[in-house]
Amino acid sequence: MNAPLGVLGWLGLRLAFTLCLLMGLLASPGLAQQRDSIPGVSLGLVYENQPQPALAIQPFTGRFGGAGLVDEVEVIIGRDLRNSDRFEVLDSLPPALVGNVVDYALWDRLGAVWLITGQVEGTGEGYVLILELHDVVYGQSVERGRFRIPAEADGDFRMAVHRASDELVRWATGDPGMAASRIAFTMTDNEGNKDIYVIDSDGENLDRITNYRDLTLSPAWSPDGNKVAFTSYKSGLPRIYELDLRTGDEKMLPEVRGGGDYITPTYHPDGTTLAFSVTGNARSGVFTYNVERDCCLVFLSGGRWYDLSPTYSPDGRWMAFNTNRFGDAVPQIMLMPAQGGDAETLSPYEYGGRGYFTAPDWSPVGDMVAFHGSIQRGTYHILVASVSNDGRRLNQLTWEGNNEDPSWAPDGRHLAFVGERRWGFGLFVVDVATGRLRPLLAGRRVGLPDWSSAFSTER
Amino acid sequence: MIVRRFFIAVTAATLVVGSCGGDPPPPPPAPPGPDMDSLRAYQDSVQEAEEEARRVAAEEAALRAEEAARQRAIAAAGSTLAEMVFFDYDMSEIRDDAASALRAKVDILRASPQVQLRIEGHADDRGSTEYNLALGNRRASAMQDFLTGFGLSESRFSIVSFGEERPLESGSDESAWSRNRRGEFVITAGANAINPGN
Numbered sequence: 001m002n003a004p005l006g007v008l009g010w011l012g013l014r015l016a017f018t019l020c021l022l023m024g025l026l027a028s029p030g031l032a033q034q035r036d037s038i039p040g041v042s043l044g045l046v047y048e049n050q051p052q053p054a055l056a057i058q059p060f061t062g063r064f065g066g067a068g069l070v071d072e073v074e075v076i077i078g079r080d081l082r083n084s085d086r087f088e089v090l091d092s093l094p095p096a097l098v099g100n101v102v103d104y105a106l107w108d109r110l111g112a113v114w115l116i117t118g119q120v121e122g123t124g125e126g127y128v129l130i131l132e133l134h135d136v137v138y139g140q141s142v143e144r145g146r147f148r149i150p151a152e153a154d155g156d157f158r159m160a161v162h163r164a165s166d167e168l169v170r171w172a173t174g175d176p177g178m179a180a181s182r183i184a185f186t187m188t189d190n191e192g193n194k195d196i197y198v199i200d201s202d203g204e205n206l207d208r209i210t211n212y213r214d215l216t217l218s219p220a221w222s223p224d225g226n227k228v229a230f231t232s233y234k235s236g237l238p239r240i241y242e243l244d245l246r247t248g249d250e251k252m253l254p255e256v257r258g259g260g261d262y263i264t265p266t267y268h269p270d271g272t273t274l275a276f277s278v279t280g281n282a283r284s285g286v287f288t289y290n291v292e293r294d295c296c297l298v299f300l301s302g303g304r305w306y307d308l309s310p311t312y313s314p315d316g317r318w319m320a321f322n323t324n325r326f327g328d329a330v331p332q333i334m335l336m337p338a339q340g341g342d343a344e345t346l347s348p349y350e351y352g353g354r355g356y357f358t359a360p361d362w363s364p365v366g367d368m369v370a371f372h373g374s375i376q377r378g379t380y381h382i383l384v385a386s387v388s389n390d391g392r393r394l395n396q397l398t399w400e401g402n403n404e405d406p407s408w409a410p411d412g413r414h415l416a417f418v419g420e421r422r423w424g425f426g427l428f429v430v431d432v433a434t435g436r437l438r439p440l441l442a443g444r445r446v447g448l449p450d451w452s453s454a455f456s457t458e459r
Numbered sequence: 460m461i462v463r464r465f466f467i468a469v470t471a472a473t474l475v476v477g478s479c480g481g482d483p484p485p486p487p488p489a490p491p492g493p494d495m496d497s498l499r500a501y502q503d504s505v506q507e508a509e510e511e512a513r514r515v516a517a518e519e520a521a522l523r524a525e526e527a528a529r530q531r532a533i534a535a536a537g538s539t540l541a542e543m544v545f546f547d548y549d550m551s552e553i554r555d556d557a558a559s560a561l562r563a564k565v566d567i568l569r570a571s572p573q574v575q576l577r578i579e580g581h582a583d584d585r586g587s588t589e590y591n592l593a594l595g596n597r598r599a600s601a602m603q604d605f606l607t608g609f610g611l612s613e614s615r616f617s618i619v620s621f622g623e624e625r626p627l628e629s630g631s632d633e634s635a636w637s638r639n640r641r642g643e644f645v646i647t648a649g650a651n652a653i654n655p656g657n
Contacts, residue, residue, distance in 0.1 A: 192624070192625070192626075194624070215621070215624050215625075217588065217589075217592075217624075218588075218589060233621075237619055238592070238619070238620070259617055259618070261592065261596050261619060261620050263589065263592050263593075264589050264592075277593070279592070279593050279596040279597075279600075279620065280596040280599060280600055280618045280619070280620065284596075306593045306596070306597060308589060308590070308592075308593050309589050309590070322587075322589070322590060322593075324590075324593060324594075324597065328549060328550045328551050328552065328594075328597070329548075329549035329550060331587075331590050356549075356586065358586070358587040358589065358590040359587050359589060359590070372587065378585060380586075380587075404587055404588070405587065405588065405589075447588055448588055448589070
């Protein structure tokens with residue numbers, strides 16, 4: 001990437017800002033809302049106060065039969081870039097601006113910092129999308145790429161366009177995007193049964209992937225996005241299953257005959273190991289199982305208390321989990337080495353607060369762990385703690401209703417969660433940096449979202 | 460029986476009369492009054508039979524009553540085994556009322572060694588879905604510990620949590636929540652071998 005100085009400067013500012021956020025130093029009045037009730041821990045909301053760079057999308061063109069697809073591709077990309085929460089997106093521009101010639105002076109007058117031009121070409125078999133990112137301030141092209149897009153009827157059509165959107169984000173910011181990803185979650189039917197559904201990051205393509213009409217909970221994506229593990233009561237008792245989305249094959253992991261509830265599965269980032277919790281057995285706590293070799297149950301932590309909801313750090317060396325080892329009614333988040341060992345508290349229990357903190361999810365790109373908790377009894381909000389910060393500062397991301405079960409997007413910047421509002425339940429997405437909130441699927445009784453990794457290559 | 464005895468008596472009298480040949484018939488003797496002894500015997504036997512019947516009927520009734528009472532006791536014991544217990548918000552501690560309900564199960568389980576129970580833990584819908592699975596299991600486990608604390612073998616119990624997934628009452632108020640934070644008991648073996656005990 002050949003980034004001009006202006007962009008570097010802007011990136012630098014943003015980096016400095018992020019550092020402030022991580023160090024918990026930034027608490028300028030009006031920015032950080034202090035609603036602190038945990039001794040030793042400040043609870044606040046730090047929003048990025050930099051104006052976001054304006055990004056314009058010059059209406060795409062089409063040729064060799066690609067014209068029919070232009071509008072749809074442009075709409076998907078425009079929405080993805082808005083959802084990235086990294087730009088002020090200028091689109092719906094006058095048709096006069098259509099064309100393959102770029103008038104940098106005009107875009108500069110319109111306030112754009114970035115400009116995207118695009119062309120859809122028919123290839124006889126699907127299409128090629130040619131995208132180009134321009135730095136308007138310096139009046140030059142920064143990056144250009146070609147993306148294979150299958151025919152509209154192909155199941156991968158939208159995902160292929162999302163992958164192109166994520167490349168645009170990477171070109172402009174150097175950071176990963178999250179458009180090419182899906183979110184798995186539970187939805188409850190009228191009989192109170194739950195099945196697993198998936199939906200694209202932009203709220204399209206709602207698919208049902210299990211149909212047991214029983215209790216099926218806690219979906220977890222494999223890192224390659226090909227499998228989903230979950231707990232189901234379909235045999236009468238809670239057991240963990242892995243479903244291969246390509247073949248529809250399903251198997252119980254591990255194969256269990258004895259007692260104990262097998263719950264809250266999660267994959268190791270290398271995809272070979274599944275970590276989960278067994279409760280009510282002679283030995284309760286976190287276990288791992290090698291799914292690649294279909295063997296080897298290993299006990300990590302637990303005992304008379306229960307450790308549950310494990311989640312791996314991106315390097316796979318650490319694990320955060322939920323525990324009730326401090327007693328009833330005060331579940332806390334703890335960290336330990338991924339092979340087991342001494343655990344330390346991440347949630348603010350040790351600082352004199354008690355509180356109720358559950359449902360941890362470790363960011364796929366950094367040292368942040370999101371969870372939900374209640375400081376005021378009975379009201380739950382999405383919180384983010386920095387691992388390097390000993391949980392002394394929690395960022396609170398929601399302030400309305402009840403909010404549970406956050407799951408990080410592959411960009412490490414967005415979280416999906418379940419929100420309960422006066423009008424009902426819904427899946428929401430919040431941008432940790434700006435606090436911007438967007439409903440993904442509203443008015444349905446949804447639960448336990450798990451955001452996939454980026455579907456960065458064709459599978 | 461009565462009819463037959465009378466018939467025998469009359470037949471005997473006729474035979475005596477018939478043996479007199481052509482002589483003018485003597486004035487017929489006064490028909491013999493029933494023999495007092497046989498009458499008494501007859502009456503006694505009737506009474507005996509009636510008493511016997513009454514005794515048998517009473518015995519049968521007593522047996523029936525006893526069986527009905529036993530069935531009632533078995534049904535009551537079944538209800539006692541199945542009686543739910545309730546928990547405080549977010550707690551797995553056995554409350555006093557729950558302890559009484561569990562204690563009542565102990566005697567029946569002791570007297571009915573074939574009976575096995577599945578203990579189901581439930582939570583109300585506040586708090587986390589996954590944590591509530593653990594909370595429900597902790598409740599089930601606490602109930603099992605209470606029962607095994609009385610010397611009952613752990614092998615007679617299995618536990619499972621349904622978290623907040625299977626509420627007894629819908630509704631988002633304390634009256635619904637307090638009914639949903641509960642333990643349920645399902646007889647998984649020996650349902651026809653419940654001995655209500657003494």
